[in-house]
Amino acid sequence: MRLTLIFVFGFLLGACTADDPSAQSANPSVRSNAQGTAESPAPESSIDQTEEETGPRVVFLGTSLTAGLGLERESDGYVARVDQIADSLGFPLLAVNAGVSGETSAGGLRRIDWILREPMDVLVLELGANDGLRGQDPEALRANLLEIIARTRTRYPDVRILIAGMQAPPNFGLTYTARFGIVFSEVAEETRAALIPFLLEGVAGVPELNQDDRIHPTPEGHDLMARTVWTHLQPLLAPTGGN
Numbered sequence: 001m002r003l004t005l006i007f008v009f010g011f012l013l014g015a016c017t018a019d020d021p022s023a024q025s026a027n028p029s030v031r032s033n034a035q036g037t038a039e040s041p042a043p044e045s046s047i048d049q050t051e052e053e054t055g056p057r058v059v060f061l062g063t064s065l066t067a068g069l070g071l072e073r074e075s076d077g078y079v080a081r082v083d084q085i086a087d088s089l090g091f092p093l094l095a096v097n098a099g100v101s102g103e104t105s106a107g108g109l110r111r112i113d114w115i116l117r118e119p120m121d122v123l124v125l126e127l128g129a130n131d132g133l134r135g136q137d138p139e140a141l142r143a144n145l146l147e148i149i150a151r152t153r154t155r156y157p158d159v160r161i162l163i164a165g166m167q168a169p170p171n172f173g174l175t176y177t178a179r180f181g182i183v184f185s186e187v188a189e190e191t192r193a194a195l196i197p198f199l200l201e202g203v204a205g206v207p208e209l210n211q212d213d214r215i216h217p218t219p220e221g222h223d224l225m226a227r228t229v230w231t232h233l234q235p236l237l238a239p240t241g242g243n
Helices: 078-088 105-115 129-133 138-155 174-191 219-237
Strands: 004-009 057-062 094-100 122-125 160-164 194-196
Touching: 057 105, 078 094, 078 219, 094 105, 105 138, 122 138, 122 219, 129 138, 138 160, 138 174, 160 174, 160 219, 174 194, 194 219
Parallel strands: 004 094, 057 094, 057 122, 122 160, 160 194
Antiparallel strands: none
């Protein structure tokens, strides 16, 4: 497995960790642990140098879901599980974990130029849950996602994009929840990106698949998330895949 962790980002429908500007860096070379706390920057030569890269480089830009908040082992997170599934099925890839706890779509936009310093073939865009948790304007979420995709394609015209859909908590009312929920499909349609309708399908609200906070998935929950992601990611890895 060639999983690279370049950022731990926190997000989850319900109650992600709050932003801590003093603990977050715009530099994607800062490595983070599975609890979402920043560690000392690793030397550039230590990133992705343990094995020769083979297959497409898939970058997962996301929240605490992507970061694996609360998991004891990095290998229990859905990004690592996706990498394992790919290897087992003969689709070698280099999975890059660019998740940060507490991240919003605006935070992802601030980080994207740093992340684009390294090449990528596929961008899995898992942003928005913290926007919904805080009741932020869905139109701002939409604009941020569009700008992230635009900058990514400007830098790498052949990149393939996979958007992970999310749902807002119901406490802001049905109108807000409905408007928030369709942002992801609208952005996917407008940009011709692939879409995961709901990243937490079959996981959200299932006690045994979530940690004690009832928000962040257990290793078993991440395993189900990985299978959901793989269903939509695999077609993008084929030679004819693309957006």
